Amino acid sequence: MKNKFVYSATDLTTFDKIMADYGWIIYEDALDANFIEEITSSLVKAYEVRREIQIANGIGANMNGTLHHLVERDTFTLKFLDQKYCANQIKHFLKGNYILNSLGAVINLKDDRPYVQNIHRDVRSFTGDFKVMIQMMIILDDFTLENGATYFLSGSHKKDDRPDDDYFYNNADRAVAKKGSIILFDSNLWHAAGKNNTNEKRRTLTMAFTRPFFKQQLDYPRFLGYAFGETLNEDLRQVLGYNSRTPENLDEYYQPVEKRMYQPGQG
Template sequence: MENKFKYSDADLDSFDRVIKEHGWIIYEDVINPALLQEMIDSLSGSYQKRREIQIANGIAENMDGTLHHLVERDTFALHFLDQKYCDAQIRHFLGGNYIINSLGAVINTKSAGRYVQNVHRDIRSFTGDFKLMLQFMVVLDDFTLENGATWFLSGSHTNEEKPDDEHFYNNADRAVAKKGSMIAFDANLWHAAGKNYTDQPRRALTGAFTRPFFKPQLDYPRALGYAFGEELNPHLRQVLGYNARIPENLQEYYQPVEKRMYQPGQG
């Protein structure tokens, strides 16, 4: 793996240059070890809960090892978001305030064959120079060539058309990274999970941040509860979307500024 993608500091000039040229960057040894272990310990129970729903609803095929919407009251999610990892980079990329669009995980195993191994990008509409979403991965196990380190077609965030598989795999780079690293990438970037050839799982936390007016994948304020939001600090209220809610009725709409569902500074 070339060092041009790896950085140990939070220098915004380096972030800007690497993201603009390549579309992705690795920050090594970022995540607090205790929080990292909390993430890992939570995956088994969280996966079982989601897998039961996938099976019951008839959508289990190709979704094994995938966990969606891990923002819950009593798990690591609020601890993670409250640490403001890469906050300056996210604000720089998105031009100000941001919210969480999704937070999930992937457990990549030797026997797995799932949709994340297809060449894809996770934002449906190509946005070019107007940036709506910055994606990230938290590396929970060392990413290696053998266990399925993610493929990134560097520079492809400037291309609207999906590359064919031959071009992609002949030209893509691999995100080889240490456990505890955080990988940030432009949502326009074409990528794919690698195939795991080992007997051990390759686990990663996955997610995305967006400008506040962009619709999240789940209504986190409603899921967590409006009353619960009153107990949160200003940063968590912002990033969880409490400042960018939609009024349900005229009573909620006609409010003084400080009580409005959609607060100033949300784009």
């Protein structure tokens, strides 16, 4: 029987219905095997760098397997963003231009207990029908019941209150999905990573896209550099937030329209 959450087309009518009813949708066969290998290979060094900082700053206990802010000049991330995966759905959901709020990864290992296994939603304030954020997961290993496929409490994006644990785990659906799939979900949706009971890694990219006026988790334009931004195409400049920056001094503020940090069309 067909999984009611799995689709291969980009039909926005179907997208609207599934997202309204359930709050999440799976698109299969989005990434090819070679690109997945490029991504997973880059996560090895990226995790070492971030893990060292987590431990040094005393927050390593519940951060196992989590990698934050992978946007860097020389890794897969700019190539990934340039592919504009599900761009039509994201723009439709957020009703206009959008920017990247965060891009990270999770490496789910046996016996780990990272914070992403807690029941949570990814936007702190319930926004109801006013959509400001949408989440994307890139499935880098098959998601199965045994290796910790994410729990999604379908329909919970319509309610503010956190469900209790018993209700959540008795009623949540599981995001069983093939390697190379993309999952989009409403940021109001209550969810939790599952426990990996196998000896293999279960890896995924995790990211959020928002309306441009929503503050990014990391200031990607300043991190990458304003001069570097001038070398990017217009689509990458938009999604990385170069068109919705905040001036830090009067000289940056007092500029002609075409040079202003907050450009037209950003909401």
